Amino acid sequence: GAGVSQSPSNKVTEKGKDVELRCDPISGHTALYWYRQRLGQGLEFLIYFQGNSAPDKSGLPSDRFSAERTGESVSTLTIQRTQQEDSAVYLCASSLAGTGLSKNIQYFGAGTRLSVL
Amino acid sequence: AQSVTQLGSHVSVSEGALVLLRCNYSSSVPPYLFWYVQYPNQGLQLLLKYTSAATLVKGINGFEAEFKKSETSFHLTKPSAHMSDAAEYFCAVSDRGSQGNLIFGKGTKLSVKP
Numbered sequence: 215g216a217g218v219s220q221s222p223s224n225k226v227t228e229k230g231k232d233v234e235l236r237c238d239p240i241s242g243h244t245a246l247y248w249y250r251q252r253l254g255q256g257l258e259f260l261i262y263f264q265g266n267s268a269p270d271k272s273g274l275p276s277d278r279f280s281a282e283r284t285g286e287s288v289s290t291l292t293i294q295r296t297q298q299e300d301s302a303v304y305l306c307a308s309s310l311a312g313t314g315l316s317k318n319i320q321y322f323g324a325g326t327r328l329s330v331l
Numbered sequence: 332a333q334s335v336t337q338l339g340s341h342v343s344v345s346e347g348a349l350v351l352l353r354c355n356y357s358s359s360v361p362p363y364l365f366w367y368v369q370y371p372n373q374g375l376q377l378l379l380k381y382t383s384a385a386t387l388v389k390g391i392n393g394f395e396a397e398f399k400k401s402e403t404s405f406h407l408t409k410p411s412a413h414m415s416d417a418a419e420y421f422c423a424v425s426d427r428g429s430q431g432n433l434i435f436g437k438g439t440k441l442s443v444k445p
């Protein structure tokens with residue numbers, strides 16, 4: 215597609231339920247990032263995928279959070295047993311592989327706004 | 332660890348006035364530097380980036396930013412604000428040689444008064 219696509223755009227869930235967020239990166243982009251944006255805050259890095267390498271999960275806030283990526287395409291971010299503090303906008307970004315600046319230019323989706331009641 | 336500070340969570344200017352949004356980074360080695368803009372209910376859009384060539388970087392929509400190593404700053408400016416510039420602006424850095432994680436400031440919401 216033309217850009218990074220995320221679904222759903224909005225998700226309301228009850229505390230304790232599991233949610234799954236989806237990201238379709240730009241075709242040809244092998245790097246994919248998930249970020250979380252809480253109200254009034256900047257973006258926090260969550261997880262990074264690069265090709266078939268092991269993902270960098272260092273930003274995941276707890277073991278309730280996990281993410282998968284199928285090859286170099288779709289990624290899903292799963293939050294189990296959601297808590298109210300998980301309410302945020304979850305943004306996905308993709309970038310080209312390689313060294314230097316090219317991999318540092320990230321293109322963002324519109325995000326999924328998660329509300330945990 | 333690298334950090335980014337954006338001074339002022341909210342800036343208000345009149346239409347036609349100068350826009351100045353401040354950003355400072357913490358590392359001693361100049362990183363890659365970026366400004367992103369976020370319009371309501373949209374994702375982040377890249378405004379401009381610093382790559383270590385010219386210190387004055389021009390971006391889209393008439394914005395520019397100047398890299399000042401001595402001040403570890405990368406402030407964003409626009410000579411004349413337009414109503415359509417109202418949005419949230421994020422400064423971000425990425426360490427050279429890293430996997431590309433962006434470290435973001437907390438953002439500055441720009442309001443433009445008629």
